[in-house]
Amino acid sequence: MAIRINKYADIKSFVAGASLIQQRELIGRVFTTNQLVPTDSFISFNNKKEVGDYFGIPSQEYSRAAFYFDFISKDFKSARKISFARWVDVDTAPQIYGSKFLTTLAQFQAITDGSFQLTLGAETNNLTGLDFSLSLSFADVASVIQASINAETGLQWTGATVSFNSIKTSFDFVGGDAVDAVVSVSAAGSGTDLVNLIGWGQLAIFSDGSLSQTITSTLEESANASNNFGSFCFIPDLSLTEIAEAAEWNKGENVLFQYHVPVSLANYASYSAALNLYNGTSLTISEITEEYPEMLPMSLLSATDYNGIDSVINYSYQIYNALTPSVSNTTLSDQLD
Numbered sequence: 252m253a254i255r256i257n258k259y260a261d262i263k264s265f266v267a268g269a270s271l272i273q274q275r276e277l278i279g280r281v282f283t284t285n286q287l288v289p290t291d292s293f294i295s296f297n298n299k300k301e302v303g304d305y306f307g308i309p310s311q312e313y314s315r316a317a318f319y320f321d322f323i324s325k326d327f328k329s330a331r332k333i334s335f336a337r338w339v340d341v342d343t344a345p346q347i348y349g350s351k352f353l354t355t356l357a358q359f360q361a362i363t364d365g366s367f368q369l370t371l372g373a374e375t376n377n378l379t380g381l382d383f384s385l386s387l388s389f390a391d392v393a394s395v396i397q398a399s400i401n402a403e404t405g406l407q408w409t410g411a412t413v414s415f416n417s418i419k420t421s422f423d424f425v426g427g428d429a430v431d432a433v434v435s436v437s438a439a440g441s442g443t444d445l446v447n448l449i450g451w452g453q454l455a456i457f458s459d460g461s462l463s464q465t466i467t468s469t470l471e472e473s474a475n476a477s478n479n480f481g482s483f484c485f486i487p488d489l490s491l492t493e494i495a496e497a498a499e500w501n502k503g504e505n506v507l508f509q510y511h512v513p514v515s516l517a518n519y520a521s522y523s524a525a526l527n528l529y530n531g532t533s534l535t536i537s538e539i540t541e542e543y544p545e546m547l548p549m550s551l552l553s554a555t556d557y558n559g560i561d562s563v564i565n566y567s568y569q570i571y572n573a574l575t576p577s578v579s580n581t582t583l584s585d586q587l588d
Contacts, residue, residue: 277481278332279319279549282469283312284340284487287348289458291472293336302333311486318543322550322571324564330553334480336473338464340487345371345407345434345460349421349450359383359392359448366442367451369400371407372432372460377439378403389415393422396449400424407432422449432460466496474504482509482549491525498529506531509552511545513537516577519587536577536587544574 280293287306288294296302302316316333323329365381378399386392397413410427426432436451438444446452464472466489489497494512501510510532514522519534526532535545548566555564578584 275481276332276479276553277555278330278334278479278553279546280334280336280473280480280483281312281315282336282338282473282483282485284338285310285312285335286343286346286458287456288335288337289456290337290339290343290461291459291476293334293473293476295332295334297332302335314541315486315543315546318573319546319550319553321573322547322554324551324554325569328554328556328564330550332553334477336469337458338466338469338485338487339461341463342429343458343461343463344426344429345424345432346426346456346458347422347424347434347436347451348456348458349416349419349423350452350454350456351420352422352448352450354448356386356389356392359386359389362443362445362448364442365445365448366439367445367449368437368439370433370435370437371411371426372430374403374405374407376403376408377441379439379442381442381445389417389420389422392449396422396445422451424451426460428460429462430460431462434459466493467500470497470500474508478507480508481552482511484511484513484545484549491522494522495525495529498526498532501531502529504531509533509548511535511548513543513545516583538577539575542574544577547571547574 285306296305296316299313299316299320303313306312312335319333320330360383363382363384364379365383366377366379368375368377381395381399383392383395386395393413393415397411400411400413401409403409407426407428412425414423416423426434434457436446438446498510501508508531512522512532512534514534514536515538516536519536522534526534533548537544547569551564551566551569557563578587
């Protein structure tokens with residue numbers, strides 16, 4: 252007979268605080284330079300329609316989301332959510348992308364005492380006495396707003412622009428200096444409050460000014476903001492040095508995430524040699540525009556229901572009609588393997 256283990260160690264199994272434990276959602280996170288994603292932030296979507304409504308159907312964000320969500324696994328599961336995070340690859344001024352406003356031109360023309368409070372970096376100014384009575388178009392309204400901002404002191408203010416976006420029916424703002432600077436808008440407390448009338452209320456997109464970020468700082472800050480993702484990729488084409496930087500960061504996370512990188516038949520050998528020692532980094536042949544095979548494993552991971560019975564998905568032998576086969580003979584297959 253074997254000696255009972257409790258002679259040496261009395262082991263009791265229990266679950267403590269189960270109601271307080273929240274599981275990570277192993278969704279895909281896509282890093283983009285698109286300025287519609289606020290700096291130092293991320294945004295999540297439940298389906299491709301939401302992505303299209305936010306970024307626009309012609310955007311690569313939508314194309315990738317459509318590829319990601321349209322995959323159906325063999326047990327009829329699909330990805331449940333996707334998130335997009337910002338990579339600030341160049342110095343960026345503070346920005347406001349206004350929400351669609353419903354104020355008519357006649358309603359603007361009736362305002363002669365418009366006001367709002369604007370904060371740019373460490374400085375806050377009350378902008379008052381905005382007179383739209385002579386405005387003959389929404390572009391003129393934008394000019395009045397810009398002139399009021401430009402009248403303040405400092406490059407962030409004097410160099411700022413306000414434009415009318417006729418496609419979205421919104422007013423967009425860009426600060427005059429590409430530095431680290433918060434941006435916010437609130438009521439000035441006097442005159443006619445313009446905040447919601449011009450679409451700069453809670454539904455607007457506020458993006459703080461930021462100096463350019465390295466790949467490492469981008470990933471680190473995004474994961475610190477929320478590690479509620481299981482895989483990630485980048486929309487812009489990265490250099491091999493930048494890819495290696497991302498792979499090195501990911502290796503340090505101890506396989507907490509999958510990092511998926513597209514490669515070509517021309518460069519896969521050099522990329523593989525450079526990245527072979529980085530755990531958690533996957534290379535996928537991708538040579539057709541608007542096909543994103545590197546994102547298929549991201550869809551598979553998000554579609555997996557780890558609470559179900561026999562629900563774990565095999566990453567091999569998957570069929571997806573949205574993909575054109577990139578390997579058609581055994582010799583090339585062996586080389587790539």
